Amino acid sequence: MNDTKARQYAHLSQQLKALQANLAQTSRQMETMSRQCNEHLVGQLGKVHAAWFIGGNRCFEEEMLGKR
Amino acid sequence: MENPYEQVHQSILSRIVNNVERLNESVITLNQELQHINARNKNLQIMGQMCENYHKSVQFNMSATNNKREPL
């Protein structure tokens, strides 16, 4: 019984060590993700797209009015 | 005399070990997902920096060559 218990505890300690490493990695990933999310990437891309659309719209309007 | 408790303990320990193994696998998959997402978001971040630098350079060129127009 003690042998099986010892093996189980050893295995469990190993698994818990791996789990702690994985959780540390997840925490790091979440930190990087939060930093990236705090930079408003989607808003930045939206601004870029809006700027491109407005610029294109004005350019094509000028082209249309110049042809008329 | 202590056999039933020993069996109960051993069974619960085995269940705990199984649970920890499965939880570890799930955490590993979650880590892979997070790494994937972070790589993808890093690309987006670099795109943002690139667009910002492009905007700065364009604005400076337009202001240097006096082609800048007032916004409508």
Next chain:
Amino acid sequence: MAEQSLERLDQEITLHLQQIDSNLSYCFNKITQDVIPHVTKYGTVCDQVMDSSNWLKIMFQEAGNLQIDSVAATESPVAASKYQPPAETTDQSSLQTLFPGKPRLSPDTSSMMAPPIILQKTSQTPEVTTTTTTGKVLQLPDSSDDENEREASEKNRTLGQDPEQSGQAEQETDPDGSTMQRQRRKRKLSLLLQQQFGSSSSSVAPSPAQLKRPTTSNFDSSPVRKDASGQIESTKHNPVEPGTVIYFPTRDEP
């Protein structure tokens, strides 16, 4: 009295073990059923965003030096798209270094010059040579930058024309470059290294087709694990049966 105390201790031990088990199974169910689907949804949304902003990458590539082939070969989009715009800005900066107010652009361009080689290395050599790449990368800011990047750029396979341009660009930018450039390079390299230690082991699967596979595998794997968790909960009663002396209800059963 001793027997009663032993029984109490055993009962308490079983209680604590079952609490541990219930908490672990609760964590497992929470992660598999609640966290991973949302994370996969977020991953798909990020893939969609990346696909929709793909035209920016193509635009910068074609505005640069028309090196789409190497980009398509490496398939790590921003690594190459990141590599392209410095060509523009260095073309501009070569004109603009004459202006005094310019030093904002040149360190950015130089800082944008350095990392993509790293990214392309990691993209070309996905898992194995992380330490070597990091070692190479860590050697970058210490010594002079031109030689290392020439070496690193010579080691690139697909980029035939790039090292000359990068060398020229840095020859153009380095006389302006002071310690500020190197500090920013060090900072961004350190950031990229920190992020690539995470991403290097994730088996950089660049193409979207390959990227969708692990998500589907996760979708496939998650119900299997749900079933497995169900089996766990179903088997939760079983191992108690042979030694059914005490049975304490756990939390996660309802």
